[in-house]
Amino acid sequence: MPGMFIDVKVSEAVAGDAELSAKLVEVCPVSIFAQVENEPLQIVEENLDECTLCDLCIEAMPKGAVEVRKLYE
Amino acid sequence: MRFYEYESKELFERHGLPLGKRGLAHTREEAREHAEQIGGPVVLKSQVLSGGRMKAGAVKFADTPDEAAQLFDEILPIVVNGQTAKSILVEEKSPIAQEYYVAITWDGRRKLPVLIFSDMGGIDIEEVAEKHPDHVSQTHISTILPFTPRLAKEAIGATGVTGSALNRLTPIVTTLVEIFLAYDLTLAEINPLVRLEDGRFLVLDGHIDLEAEARDKHSALVEELGIGADETRQARPPTPFETAGAKVDASDHRGVAGNVVEFDGDLGLVIGAGGGSLTLFDAVRKHGGRPANYCEIGGNPSVKKACELTKLVLSKPEVAKIAVMMNVVSNTRVDIVARGVIKGVVESGRDPAETITIFRIPGSWEEEGFKILERYGVEYCDRSVSMYEAAGRAVAKMQAES
Ligand code: SF4
Secondary structure, eight states: OOSSSSEEEEHHHHOOOOHHHHHHHHOOOOOOOEETTTTTEOOOOGGGOOOOOOOOOHSSSEEEEEEEEEOOO | OOOOOHHHHHHHHHOOOOOOEEEEESSSSHHHHHHHTTOOOOEEEEEEESHHHHHTTTTESSSSSEEEEHHHHHHHTTTTEEOSSSSSEEOOOOEEEEEEEEEEEEEETEEEEEEEEEOOOOOOHHHHHOOOOOGGGEHHHHSSSOOOHHHHHHHHTTTTHHHHHHHHHHHHHHHHHHHHHHTTTTEEEEEEEETTTSEEEEESSEEEEOOOGTTTTHHHHHHHHHHTTTTTOSOOOOHHHHHHHHHHHTTOSEEEOOOOOOOOSSSSEEEEEEEEEHHHHHHHHHOOBBBEEEEEEEEEOOOOHHHHHHHHHHHHHHEEEEEEOOOOEEEEHHHHHHHHHHHHHHHHHHHHHEEEEEEHHHHHHHHHHHHHHHHOOOOOTTTTTTTTHHHHHHHHHHHHOO
16 A cells, blocks of 8 residues: 555666665665565555655665655645 | 562562461362461462452451361452452461551652551551541652661651560561562552561561563562563453553554553543643543543654554544644654554544544644644644643534534
8 A cells, every 4th residue: 555645756777776775775764665686676665654754765865866755745 | 560469478578578377279279288287277368459358258267277178169259349369378367466557659749659657557548547647657768868777667656656566667667668669669568567466576468569660670570470471460451442552552662652541431532742641631531521541652653553543542433533632742753643643544434634623742843744634634733722722622522513
């Protein structure tokens, strides 16, 4: 189930890059990103609403590669 | 967390308090054996976590081992304030010359432990305090400075006890205070503490309550006394609703969303923060509201935890609406709680605007929280509205619809 309040989008380039994906998994405090070997980065939908809006994912990636959207605005 | 009498006595004995010969019986045969070993008249006492045993007929005297076995069968099934015993304490019956009362508990107003002593034990201490105030002393105890026998002596002496009784009682009272402080107890009580006709002093009945939050700290003692990890030792067994609340809280280490107590009202409460739960619960009642539950929410619970707690509160068929209220919080994200509560309402198949009477959580990220509440049409307020006033608004909405 997608988030009710938050949506997170990651560019295909980042999602396909194992190193950048690993960084996203590392920085997110509420496990919104998950990595499975030889597969593109996954968004853990059930954790989306836990997003703390900390922007750590945005800051860790090239500009515009990650978008965190508040669905209530 | 309450201890059975036999457990309390084991702790007392470890610390050198004087106790009579006794044994715990789970069967009539064990009752007979203990009576034989004691070798004289005995008293049989039902082991329940409640007072009123004597009145319920769950304390009886036997002169022979056969009689003890027979009384075991009579006492065991007796229900005392909703509780049935699993064991019976068989103890030597002692000829009493004088009864005393001694207890240490917390004085919430003074925020200090208080030692209560009376030379009129064996009966209800409140009644003694009312009818014979000169026979009851109250002495506040420092939790920083050591408790000395001199302080115990003063407390005992204040009720008129003198001479050898004063000297014999002083180490007993001092030890009980030391036990209270060492084990983070909320109550250590001996009633009665007796002087026997032969001059000996004995702890005849007593019990202790351990601060629930200190259970882990004293896990060694809890284990040694054979208390299982699943034994909550509350005054009554938790309802399925309360057990479900504990599960919600245990589901995630982040923050608190639990400590649920079930009531029979129609207004569900999601409340908390630094004593806020009690204040808000009382405020709802003061305004004539009927809470369906008590609970505690605080720290930084996850959205899922707040959501699950809300769903639980709304799961009671009689709950028409909920009030979401907290004290001013600096360590709880308002937007995170707002997300959780609204999600819980929606997942319960209800409309947040209709279901949430008031949302009053002033704290960090409140502007973000307010955006969410506005989006779902939920009435909210900030810290300019007191907790009391917010509770009044919630109750008024309930009353307007009934
Ligand atoms: S903003 Fe923070 S919490 Fe949200 S997805 Fe990014 S790293 Fe995770």
